[in-house]
Amino acid sequence: MMNMIDIACFEVNEHGRLLSGNRRFCRMFGFEPSEIPWHYVTDLYRHVGDWEKFRRDTENASFTMRMKNRRGRSFDCCIVREIFQNADGEVIFRNTIHKIGEGKAYVPQTVPLSVVFLAKCSDCGAQIRVASAPETRLRMLCNSCAAKTFPETFYGKTAQV
Template sequence: MMNTIDLAYFEVNEHGRLLSGNRRFCRMFGFEPSELQWHYVTDLYRYVSDWEKFRNDTVNSSFNTRMRNRRGRSFECCIVREIVQNADGEIIFRNTVRRVGEGSNVETQTTPLSMVFLAKCADCGAQIRVTSVAEARLRMLCNQCAAKAFPEAFYRKSAEV
């Protein structure tokens, strides 16, 4: 079984700017952690058009492509992504990268895409998970605030479960 600590992990926004990366990612691509925010994900792809294909693919959560390190050496990679919307409504791609042949426990292209949408509680401001982008724009309450504001409805619903 492959250890998840050994996986290269990075986050990128929808415009392609690198937001963060773990130590394994920095070693794989030749970056220092402090300089990641100055680079775009297109600096990592061997063919820039692969980023556009990956970003616009709404069916698959994994993608095989050629990537390159800072020295220009290219290698075949498998990227597994998760699309997350933060509380400010920005789309963020959370990616796990591994070289092809490095391990076989990472999911393949048949994995369905998973999306997580977050909203802020209208009363306390805590982040809550919602099921769609439309719900992220509505006035939502977390469980604690809902129990305070509407105790009869909240406790009746939990009693029925």
């Protein structure tokens, strides 16, 4: 297995905006760390349509893509991604990227992809899991707040009038 220092890592949001990248990523693509937030991930792909394939594929965690650096030189890469949701409810792709043919590729042990969506309780502000991204925008209650506010519904009892 390779040393993690030799692995290029970057994060991108669901709209394609680059959020962060480590030093290895900056060297691989010719960016300065301060320039990363000004670029989109489509600046890295040799074929722009590959980003759409990457973004929409929810079954695979590893991809082989043709990437290009700032000078326009292209190379084949293996990208391993993890999908998560940040505290603001945005879907983020955390990626490790390795040039094919440059030593042994780092492929972490992954389980099938699962996305966890989190929302905040509208009463206490605690994070709660929800089933889909649209539910993160709804007014939700955690179990303890729901039990206090609507005890008859929460415990499955009928209300006495």
